[in-house]
Every structure is written in structure tokens, then in C-alpha cells.
Amino acid sequence: MTPTVAKIHVLALLSLAAAAASGARSPAPLPGLSHATAALALAEETGAATYAPLELRYAGEQLEQARQLQSDGEIDEARRLLEQSLVNSDLAVAKSRLGRTREAVQVQAAANAQLRADADRPAAQTP
Amino acid sequence: MRAVVTLLLAVALAACGSAPRRDLDLDRLRASLDALATDPDLAKLALAERALAEAAVRRLDASSVNAAEHAQLAYLAERRVDIAYIAAQTEREAVRLIELQREHASLLLAASRRETAAMRAELDRQRQRELLQQEDALRGGVAAPAAPVTLSPPGAPALAPAPLTASAAPAAPVAPPLPVAPPATSVEPPPAAMPSPAPDEQRPVAIAPPSADPASLAQRLARLAPDADSDGRQVTLEDLVFEPGTATFSADAGTGLARVAAWAAAAASLPIRIEGHTDATGSPDANRSLSLRRAEAVRDALIARGIGAARISVSGEGGAQPVASNDDPEGRARNRRVVVRLGGG
Numbered sequence A: 001m002t003p004t005v006a007k008i009h010v011l012a013l014l015s016l017a018a019a020a021a022s023g024a025r026s027p028a029p030l031p032g033l034s035h036a037t038a039a040l041a042l043a044e045e046t047g048a049a050t051y052a053p054l055e056l057r058y059a060g061e062q063l064e065q066a067r068q069l070q071s072d073g074e075i076d077e078a079r080r081l082l083e084q085s086l087v088n089s090d091l092a093v094a095k096s097r098l099g100r101t102r103e104a105v106q107v108q109a110a111a112n113a114q115l116r117a118d119a120d121r122p123a124a125q126t127p
Numbered sequence B: 001m002r003a004v005v006t007l008l009l010a011v012a013l014a015a016c017g018s019a020p021r022r023d024l025d026l027d028r029l030r031a032s033l034d035a036l037a038t039d040p041d042l043a044k045l046a047l048a049e050r051a052l053a054e055a056a057v058r059r060l061d062a063s064s065v066n067a068a069e070h071a072q073l074a075y076l077a078e079r080r081v082d083i084a085y086i087a088a089q090t091e092r093e094a095v096r097l098i099e100l101q102r103e104h105a106s107l108l109l110a111a112s113r114r115e116t117a118a119m120r121a122e123l124d125r126q127r128q129r130e131l132l133q134q135e136d137a138l139r140g141g142v143a144a145p146a147a148p149v150t151l152s153p154p155g156a157p158a159l160a161p162a163p164l165t166a167s168a169a170p171a172a173p174v175a176p177p178l179p180v181a182p183p184a185t186s187v188e189p190p191p192a193a194m195p196s197p198a199p200d201e202q203r204p205v206a207i208a209p210p211s212a213d214p215a216s217l218a219q220r221l222a223r224l225a226p227d228a229d230s231d232g233r234q235v236t237l238e239d240l241v242f243e244p245g246t247a248t249f250s251a252d253a254g255t256g257l258a259r260v261a262a263w264a265a266a267a268a269s270l271p272i273r274i275e276g277h278t279d280a281t282g283s284p285d286a287n288r289s290l291s292l293r294r295a296e297a298v299r300d301a302l303i304a305r306g307i308g309a310a311r312i313s314v315s316g317e318g319g320a321q322p323v324a325s326n327d328d329p330e331g332r333a334r335n336r337r338v339v340v341r342l343g344g345g
Helices: A003-027 A032-044 A055-070 A077-125 B001-017 B026-038 B047-059 B067-138 B217-222 B254-266 B286-305 B327-337
Strands: B236-240 B270-277 B312-316 B337-342
Touching: A003 B254, A032 A055, A032 A077, A055 B254, A055 B286, A077 B067, B047 B067, B067 B327, B217 B254, B236 B254, B254 B286, B254 B337, B270 B286, B286 B312, B286 B337
Parallel strands: B270 B312
Antiparallel strands: B236 B337, B270 B337
């Protein structure tokens, strides 16, 4: 083996090593990422910023961390955070729906009370 | 020595075979799910979310001893149980909201009905005001000297009724004496008892509608006589005897009331029936009430003029017994009346 051939072999090995390293660091597919993203968007749409700000913040942070871990190649940890983000988004949606429904109940109850008061007022004024 | 080792091994095996380590997270979450399933208000609500929570708890139960995996599954299961609770509460609130919306609809309906009733009442009042304006318009006329007219109670033909005096008719000092009109027994009254200021006024005159009689109320009351077709047993007081819409006598009413009292006093043995009538305008209840109050006012006036209260009965017929059409002002004016009838019935 001539020195030139040896250099070529060394360069080839280095190239293969670099290619293998770069291939290991490319983002692997992360199932559930789109689902968790959609769940977070739904939570924001249903007013989670008002009714469940803590869960919404958790969900957003966990989703962001999951993306970061995915890009770092830590797929298992990314999947774990993705599950937490999804369940926190679902919890935020549930809390938002409960909050909105309770508000509607309060508004309706107040309107009914006003109608009843209006109905009683003329009778009370009648001698 | 071998026995001791065997014993120690048996103890160690027994210890290993004893109750497994309790999973507090699992116990707590199961207890929460059991409480949700037995809650009388929430048990039948949010079944899908509860199924997801139960599945998460089962995954936790089946998890390995890997601490990280267990913590992850406990984290997820705890939130799924929370979601199941919250979803059930949301459904319960939604049911309550529907009930409140139904109640709101019924309250709106009741309010609408009240508003309709108020509008009807306002229309009634408006009609009443129009009626009063019509009566005011009909009330116009110039007072003229009263003319003596005969009134004849049945059963007293031969007796000249006592002329009205100031004491008998204090409210009608200008009323002339009341000679006798045709009696119920068909006995002619003595001609001498009939003053005749004018030929037309010698005979009894039934009250005509105001529009048909241009004379003033005082003039008409001064000529008040039994109704022509009543056989001398009935006198009709027109509504202008009263203030519009009330049971208060007008200023000129005393003349007619005095004549009616004298007419009734001449037949002291007969009971007296006083009926109030109105036209068909306005609500029936209001009309009956007004007609009864007017009849009672006439009764009180007769009692004040010496008629025995025990003889008199009153009724308010409202607009149920019209004598003319209610489609025109003249007819309605005729229908508004008080009838005084001798002999009851």
C-alpha cells in the first residue's frame, strides 16, 4: 500500500464516519407530534389562556421541549414529553369548556332573575 | 446447622412471597375513579372521558417497575382522571344551562302575555275615553223650562200622586207636579189631575235617544215617563243622568230621580227592580261593574227620597241586554241606561 493509497483509505474512513455521525443526528420521525400540536392549538382556541393558563403553558413548553429533544435525537424522552403535552392540552380544553359553560349558566341565571324581578315589580307596585 | 439454614431460607421465601409493594398513585387514582363512578350526579356523564381515564389507570397498573415509566404513566393517568371529572361537571352544567334556557323562554312568554294584557287594558281605557268624549258631545244643549209630565204607577190610577214638593225632591226644585199617566189597571187617570202646559207633553213619553231628542237633559228628565210598552211599570233613565263612565249623578239628574221616586211611591205595595245596563264597548267585567254601581246609585237616590229599601233589588247586567244596535253612537247611548221596574222580575 502506497502512502497515497493509505491516505485515500483514511479519508474514506473519515468520510464514512462523518456521514454516519450526521445521519445519527438527523431528526427521526416522532409519531404524535402533529396530534399534540393540534391539541395545543385547540386548547388556545377554546380559551385556555383564560380558563387553564397553567395547563396551557405546560403543554406549550412540553411540546417545544419534545421538538428540541427530537432534533437532538433523544426520541424516547421526546415521546414522553409529547404525551405529557397532549394530556395537558386535553386538560386545558376540558377546563376551558367547563369555565365557559359555567359562565353561560351564570349569565342565563342572571337574565332569568331579572325577568322574574321585572314580572314581580308591577305586581308589587299595584295597591 | 442445616435445619437453621433451611429455616432461614423458608423465612426469606415467605418474605418474598408476601404482599407486593403498594402503589399509592394507583390506589389514589382508582379511588378517584370509583368515586366518580358512584357519584349520583356525575356517574352517567362523560363516559368516553371516563373510559380513557380507566385505560390510563390500567396502563399504570400494568407498568413495569421502571421508575421513569411508572412516573410517566402516573402523570398521564392523573390528568386523564381530572379530565373525566371536569368533563362530567361540564355536562352537568350544560344540562343546567338547558334548563335555564327553557325557563328563560317560559319567562319571556309570560312577559309577552302580560304585555299583551296591558295593551288590551290600554285599548279598553282608550275606548272608554272615546266613549266619554262621545257622551260629552251628546250632553250639549240649552236648558229649557221643564214641562210637567204625568207618571203613573200601576195600581194607583184613581189616586192622584202627590205632587213633588221641595221636601220630596230636594234635588229637583224646578220639577213640576206629577199627574198620573195610564195605569196598569187600564183605568184612565182623572183629567183634572193632568196639567197641560202643552198638548204634546200630556202623555207619558218614553226616553228617546239623546240624538233623537234635541232637548236638554233637564228637559228630557222633566218629561220622564214610564216606557211606552211597559204598561206603566217601567221607567228608563238614560245614561246622561250619570257623569261619563261613573256612577255619579250629573247635575240635572235630580229632576228625573224625583219623578221616579214619586212614581214608585205611588205604588208602595209593589217591589222595585233596578237594572243597570251598558253598551257593548269595553270589557264585560268593567261594564257589569259600572252597570251595577249605577243601579245601586239609583237605589240609594230613591231610598233618600223616601222609598223603602226593602222594596228595592238591584242588578248590573252590563251589555248583555241591549235595546239597540251597538254599532252606532245612538244605539250605544240607548243601551247605556238604568231601568226601574215596578213589580220586580
